[in-house]
Amino acid sequence: MxxxxxxxxxxxxxxxxxxxxxxxxxxxxxxxxxxxxxxxxxxxxxxxxxxxxxxxxxxxxxYNDLNTTDDFYMDIAISKEDNGYELNDDLKQKLKENNVQLYIIDNQGNALYPKKNKNIKNKLIDNIYNTRTIPFKNDHLSVALIYPQKYKHNLNNKENIDINKLINSLYINNYNAYQHIEKNNKMMFIENPAHQKVVYTNEFTEIExxxxxxxxxxxxxxxxxxxxxxxxxxxxxxxxxxxxxxxxxDWIENLSKGKLFKPSSKHYNKRTKKLFKELNASVEKLNLQLTEDKIYQNQINYYREKWLSQISHDLKSPLTSIYGYARLLSSETIDTKKYALLISDKASYMTELIDSLNKNFKQETDQMNVHKEAFNVSETLAQLIKSIQYNKFEINNHLSSKEFYGNKLYFERMMMNLIDNSIDHNKQNPKIQITIQNQEDGLIVDYKDDGKGINKTTEKNMLHSNFTTKDNKEGHGIGCTIIMDCISFHNGTFKILPTKKGVHFRILLK
The missing domain is CATH 1.10.287 (Helix Hairpins)
Structure with a gap:
């Protein structure tokens, strides 16, 4: 259930x-x-x-000059308003600079701008050689630009001139269907062979x-x-x-739950570590710090239990004596002064004993990095695995003697560093196998994982204490100062054995 x-x-x-x-x-x-x-x-x-x-x-x-203006320009420069037509500022400026008069007229010469109902037929005839007309909006409207007069001529048939043809003959860009000529002081019109039809903005061709x-x-x-x-x-x-x-x-969540290892992920690669360089370094540092704190706490707990066991044993004897003397004091037939002094002596002894034990405890914890003692190897490994909460372990215990005489903290940190490297250098968390057995002159640890293994360069250099394969090369990595310090402290050896997959290290501690 x-x-x-x-x-x-x-x-x-x-x-x-x-x-x-x-x-x-x-x-x-x-x-x-x-x-x-x-x-x-x-x-x-x-x-x-x-x-x-x-x-x-x-x-x-x-259109930087008035002479280059055409029907497209006029469509942009002149707008139709409720009360007539309005010229933009650019066109007004050009007209002013060139001293040109502008009229909007229909095909009969009637002006719609600037004043309505005024016919400018005679003005067009008088200024025929200094006037340009431009088709405007449709076939019934035109823009007439009358420049300052430079030419004079006398025509005898002004009344008979077709104003529609006259306006058309003044069109630009071969839009004129007719051309005007003067002969015998009379104006006549002939067809323009190069005539092009005007296409207005609202009269596009099918192709357009x-x-x-x-x-x-x-x-x-x-x-x-x-x-x-x-x-x-x-x-x-x-x-x-x-x-x-x-x-x-997920990694931080693991740490918050006391699982001191990074989770498996295919997204954890060189590109990720490069992109989130600062975040990766911070979480790695946090993981390492929590691991070291956990190991240190385990060691402190070990010495605390040892201290409590010792103090309970050493205090039991004087407490028994004090209890006995107190029973005797309850009798009226004995010398109370004698037993009171004995109780006082025992109490002083207990005070000195506690001070001495506290001093010894401090010295032992301060010196736990460099001294040796007998400790249970299998229990130490079990405690370490419990602290990490990593679930892909296989422990093979072939010890004939449970205890090993060495430095417990060094051993824990060495094993923690090996496990951390296996997890850190593989995208998918590997299975880790640890085999421990006794040898005549020490303890043998066979460490294996089924990860991606190590290359020849790493294998060659990993015994150097400052070598690391991590991107963040600030005092931690695979070869590892901690591993080599532990092996050196125990006068041991480190060997890399061949394997089909992952790594196989054999460590001898003496």
């Missing part, structure tokens, strides 16, 4: 963890999507403002309409493609950044 409850609790915990990870991934995706959409929106706004400014100022950029449709559809498709790419980009980036963070989240 209890096992079933524990399994259900584990399933619930895994489900909660999966939901938390999924929620974190969604938050990252939403954040990236939001920020990229904001960026895209700002880009589109700025692009629209830029395009608007471009088309607003295109008349200034492309199809082109505009294609451009509009292309723009919408491009916008849709950008949105899709934004979402895909947000998903990819959020997953690339958030998945390694899940690993660090």
């Amino acid at each position: 209890m096992l079933t409850i524990l399994n259900l609790f584990r399933q619930y915990e895994e489900k909660v963890t999966f939901i938390e990870v999924d929620d974190m991934n969604k938050r990252f995706t939403w954040k990236f999507t939001k920020y990229i959409f904001i960026f895209l929106t700002i880009t589109l706004i700025l692009a629209s403002i830029g395009i608007g400014l471009f088309f607003t100022n295109i008349s200034k950029l492309a 309409n199809n082109t505009f449709k294609f451009l509009a559809i292309s723009y919408l498709l491009l916008l849709l493609l950008n949105i899709i790419l934004v979402i895909m980009f947000a998903l990819i980036i959020s997953r690339r950044i958030s998945k390694p963070l899940f690993f660090y989240n």
